[in-house]
Amino acid sequence: xxxxxxxxxxxxxxxxxxxxxxxxxxxxxxxxxxxxxxxxxxxxxxxxxxxxxxxxxxxxxxxxxxxxxxxxxxxxxxxxxxxxxxxxxxxxxxxxxxxxxxxxxxxxxxxxxxxxxxxxxxxxxxxxxxxxxxxxxxxxxxxxxxxxxxxxxxxxxxxxxxxxxxxxxxxxxxxxxxxxxxxxxxxxxxxxxxxxxxxxxxxxxxxxxxxxxxxxxxxxxxxxxxxxxxxx
Amino acid sequence: xxxxxxxxxxxxxxxxxxxxxxxxxxxxxxxxxxxxxxxxxxxxxxxxxxxxxxxxxxxxxxxxxxxxxxxxxxxxxxxxxxxxxxxxxxxxxxxxxxxxxxxxxxxxxxxxxxxxxxxxxxxxxxxxxxxxxxxxxxxxxxxxxxxxxxxxxxxxxxxxxxxxxxxxxxxxxxxxxxxxxxxxxxxxxxxxxxxxxxxxxxxxxxxxxxxxxxxxxxxxxxxxxxxxxxxx
DNA sequence: CCGACTTTGTGAAATTGTGCACATGGCACG
DNA sequence: CGTGCCATGTGCACAATTTCACAAAGTCGG
Numbered sequence: 346x347x348x349x350x351x352x353x354x355x356x357x358x359x360x361x362x363x364x365x366x367x368x369x370x371x372x373x374x375x376x377x378x379x380x381x382x383x384x385x386x387x388x389x390x391x392x393x394x395x396x397x398x399x400x401x402x403x404x405x406x407x408x409x410x411x412x413x414x415x416x417x418x419x420x421x422x423x424x425x426x427x428x429x430x431x432x433x434x435x436x437x438x439x440x441x442x443x444x445x446x447x448x449x450x451x452x453x454x455x456x457x458x459x460x461x462x463x464x465x466x467x468x469x470x471x472x473x474x475x476x477x478x479x480x481x482x483x484x485x486x487x488x489x490x491x492x493x494x495x496x497x498x499x500x501x502x503x504x505x506x507x508x509x510x511x512x513x514x515x516x517x518x519x520x521x522x523x524x525x526x527x528x529x530x531x532x533x534x535x536x537x538x539x540x541x542x543x544x545x546x547x548x549x550x551x552x553x554x555x556x557x558x559x560x561x562x563x564x565x566x567x568x569x570x571x572x573x574x575x576x577x
Numbered sequence: 578x579x580x581x582x583x584x585x586x587x588x589x590x591x592x593x594x595x596x597x598x599x600x601x602x603x604x605x606x607x608x609x610x611x612x613x614x615x616x617x618x619x620x621x622x623x624x625x626x627x628x629x630x631x632x633x634x635x636x637x638x639x640x641x642x643x644x645x646x647x648x649x650x651x652x653x654x655x656x657x658x659x660x661x662x663x664x665x666x667x668x669x670x671x672x673x674x675x676x677x678x679x680x681x682x683x684x685x686x687x688x689x690x691x692x693x694x695x696x697x698x699x700x701x702x703x704x705x706x707x708x709x710x711x712x713x714x715x716x717x718x719x720x721x722x723x724x725x726x727x728x729x730x731x732x733x734x735x736x737x738x739x740x741x742x743x744x745x746x747x748x749x750x751x752x753x754x755x756x757x758x759x760x761x762x763x764x765x766x767x768x769x770x771x772x773x774x775x776x777x778x779x780x781x782x783x784x785x786x787x788x789x790x791x792x793x794x795x796x797x798x799x800x801x802x803x804x805x806x807x808x809x
Numbered sequence: 810c811c812g813a814c815t816t817t818g819t820g821a822a823a824t825t826g827t828g829c830a831c832a833t834g835g836c837a838c839g
Numbered sequence: 840c841g842t843g844c845c846a847t848g849t850g851c852a853c854a855a856t857t858t859c860a861c862a863a864a865g866t867c868g869g
Contacts, residue, residue: 380815380816380817381816381817381818382816392816393819396816396817396818396819397818397819399817399818400817400818400819404817404818406816406817406818407816407817408815408816408817408818409814409815409816409817410815410816410817411815411816411817412817
């Protein structure tokens with residue numbers, strides 16, 4: 346049964362973690378059954394989308410009833426590969442690296458910080474959320490000994506490509522990049538980029554449009570500018 | 578001329594900041610002209626997409642030549658509403674709040690931290706990247722006096738909705754949410770969510786598929802599993 | 810055991826996003 | 840001032856994603 350599972354659309358993969366989080370929450374609240382409607386409401390999406398998304402995992406709902414929270418959690422976890430822990434290594438012990446190392450949300454969801462490394466000798470040895478910062482030279486050993494597959498780049502932009510190169514050389518095959526630069530990596534290595542400033546810029550765009558729309562409405566007597574609701 | 582500009586597709590809006598960052602970089606390097614091809618290469622996207630994206634802003638390129646870097650930067654900035662600074666207020670002075678307050682990338686791109694507030698009295702008064710942490714009660718005054726339109730939620734999950742409510746009450750109309758919960762906000766307020774753990778979970782999915790694909794290839798003699806290259 | 814009611818799972822339509830291919834416009838060189 | 844070349848801007852086909860609408864399947868009260 347080790348068949349390469351049917352491909353799940355990328356858009357769906359991006360939503361599964363959101364459903365998972367909501368379901369975990371509901372489980373804690375003692376809810377043990379939820380409808381696509383309910384899940385959609387909590388997730389701020391369309392109910393049909395929820396059903397279609399979940400249908401990619403298989404038919405795990407009961408018609409007329411809904412989905413059993415616990416079982417669904419289990420299935421999503423399995424699909425996402427969260428049925429075991431993933432050790433991650435963080436490169437860069439600056440502001441962001443510190444915050445990430447200390448961020449409870451990682452450990453809770455199965456991402457253990459196996460190590461934090463920094464090129465700056467003065468930072469080596471300091472403690473960060475229970476983890477001692479190691480020198481860059483330890484990277485290879487950490488990755489090898491702990492079986493790390495995922496690396497996080499939390500360095501300044503100028504050092505990011507170098508960090509990525511070293512992660513790849515050490516054997517990491519997935520990289521989460523927080524530096525505002527595009528990383529070049531060999532084929533077969535997956536990169537995801539999170540740029541905090543980009544998110545603000547997108548908000549800025551909408552905010553600015555809002556202002557424009559208002560002033561336009563003031564000038565003309567046509568306030569009926571259709572606006573999109575809160576973004577999910 | 579204050580006409581509500583033609584609507585730009587959401588996908589394009591999400592890419593404009595990336596182009597902007599690359600262009601800024603190129604400008605620093607002294608490059609003053611760039612082709613869609615060149616920009617596409619640096620951004621890891623298709624050249625046609627770059628041209629289509631930029632065409633939404635207007636016809637700012639020169640056929641046979643390319644785009645003038647400086648002018649394009651100016652136009653993208655204007656479109657994104659980055660032709661002036663945006664003061665932002667951060668709620669939550671924990672690990673993440675600290676990192677965000679100290680993150681140089683914000684200030685550089687026109688997002689000044691107008692204030693950091695925290696509900697925890699013991700954190701009030703401490704300094705964070707040049708900003709003194711204020712008590713929650715100051716939030717309204719900060720937003721009003723500095724004309725803050727964008728708020729950042731960097732609290733623990735349980736406090737996030739409350740933080741959002743207070744931001745909205747204070748007059749903020751855009752919220753960037755780092756807490757792993759869905760925020761409910763009134764219509765007219767835009768929310769964007771960045772969940773660090775979600776990104777890792779998406780990587781986990783791909784990483785896990787990779788493993789599955791390999792073991793499947795070992796079982797059968799069919800290694801020709803097509804894999805997607807590095808994700809942009 | 811049946812009928813009313815609820816909610817899933819899914820074809821099919823609608824919408825959105827992507828990439829190709831090429832006509833168009835502009836530059837540069839002779 | 841004309842010719843060749845180059846890169847933009849865009850129409851079009853196609854791919855991905857979202858949404859609708861409804862048959863199928865199950866629950867529950869009587």
